[in-house]
Amino acid sequence: MGELAVDKHVKYIISVEKKKDSFESVVMDHLRMNGAYWGLTTLDILGKLHDVDADEVISWIMKCQHESGGFAGNIGHDPHMLYTLSAVQVLALFNKLDVLDIDKVAYYISGLQNEDGSFSGDIWGEVDTRFSYIAICCLSILRCLDKINVEKAVNYIVSCKNLDGGFGCTPGGESHAGQIFCCVGALAITGSLHHVDKDLLGWWLCERQVKSGGLNGRPEKLPDVCYSWWVLSSLIMIDRVHWIDKDKLVKFILDCQDVENGGISDRPDDAVDVFHTYFGVAGLSLLEYPGLKAIDPAYALPVDVINRIFFSK
């Protein structure tokens, strides 16, 4: 089996900020906040977060906050749940949650809960279980889950449960590993995992492993490194990870590396990006690959960061 090219990946992530004239960079302008979360969390898992200037990051993050309390993907953009979570997660990495006016952020998020318990991504009203996860994860990190109607939120998520034990984006939506991660994560954080049929879902999730050892997100689809996170973290949260072949998955992720230039791609020999680099490294951390910091499967942050939030003071 190959090895994880740690130094190359660190160099790759840091170089992403310096890359010129790359279409990929152009296209990432509005989601720079997500990019910061993916890149910085990866650096932390690899033990290199100290290489980054925390103050610069934090100052930029705060410039992305709006009057409403929500954060935008970048300066000059509108606020949205997606970037609000990433902002809070990055601040948590740096142990700087205290720079936040927590009530303000909580007000933004709680304002996006709908009558049926679902959440919209922003004032424009798109509903998706991704936003249920974001709201619950974010408010949990900020220690103010009581600001939303948790029971209704849970009921809505349960209404998105399908006959295969999985979850979709809305009631009746096809089970999809990404949506499953969001729903299971939200249920885990709110202490509601008893709503999950763990044996049935566990089987659906372990059926995602294909011959190459990689994981797909739905039946009959191609494997992709990002599912190493979504499927794997879900299996861990429901305590069924021993149902997949871990060694084969490790090998698949390592085969997705670009060992020359750094970075990880969706599947072997494709182009790399920060998104898949993060999910590949995070997946390896869940698989207990040596030398990596442990990552929490529900919060998608290093375990020491979560411990600091919940168990210190």
Place this chain on the structure above:
Amino acid sequence: MDSDEGDREPLSRRAEWSDVIPLPQDDGPNPVVSIAYKEDFRETMDYFRAIYQADERSPRALCLTREAILANPGNYTVWHFRRLVLQALNADLYKELDFLQQIANSNAKNYQLWHHRRWVIERLGADARAKELELNKEILSRDTKNYHAWSHRQWVLQALGGWEDELDYCHCLLEQDVFNNSTWNQRYFVITRSPFLGGLKAMRESEVRYTVKAILAQPNNESPWRYLRGLYKDDIEALVDDPQVSSVCLKVMNTKSNYIFALIMLLDLLCNGFQPSQEFRDAVDALWTSDTHPLDSDLAKAICYILEHVDSLRAGYWMWRKSKLPQAA
């Protein structure tokens, strides 16, 4: 990217934009994840920023948001502003649908595009329904598993109706590709929610026949096996008692190929009280050719043992299933 990209005239040289001072991106003094820009894109966004800051909701603003969307369709702020402009101008939303359809192919997995489409349809209402379901089919024809397209389709059906032809549509798609899990999911959506079909129980018998046919055509297909189980949701006894279900397991096992899902279904039936005849025992025995490791006399245990070996990626799961079997009487 749009094909007229190469012929684009810089905004700075267009007469209708001469009164606007473009606003550059403010990354702060030391950008954290600084983004390198192509010159055209930079210019388009500088002008957009000026219009956005001035909150100018004019026809030229509408054109500019179109250019900005074509340059970077993931930029959600531009989509938001476009909606504000469309509202302010009381614009023709049917034309907006045409615009969306033009860019649908290169942006079929773009969240902003789909949400914007929904926003437009919400405003057009039931009149737009038939055309929308047709246009949605066009998008699905290029990628029959597009999660956004299916999610949108479900929303249109529930918000505006149009259920009548949906089961036929599912059948068409399954004829083209019986492995498509999205289509099987949609089939379940239709039979359980369509106001024209009478619900799950009423549809069960015909759906079981349909599913068994699909299984026999391609037995190593995960979706119809799950669908079959779903037809008996909350009614496992009826699943066990339905001879169509046990017989399809037997038929597939007897072909001695692509039998994994058949074995799994038989295992589930046994775990829920199915009493197998000798045929079932013989069929399972015929799948195992090793003399050194004879199969367990308990059929369920034997099946778990086989699955551990033929579905070895999931050996951990099969060993767990075996451990959960009731001890032989």
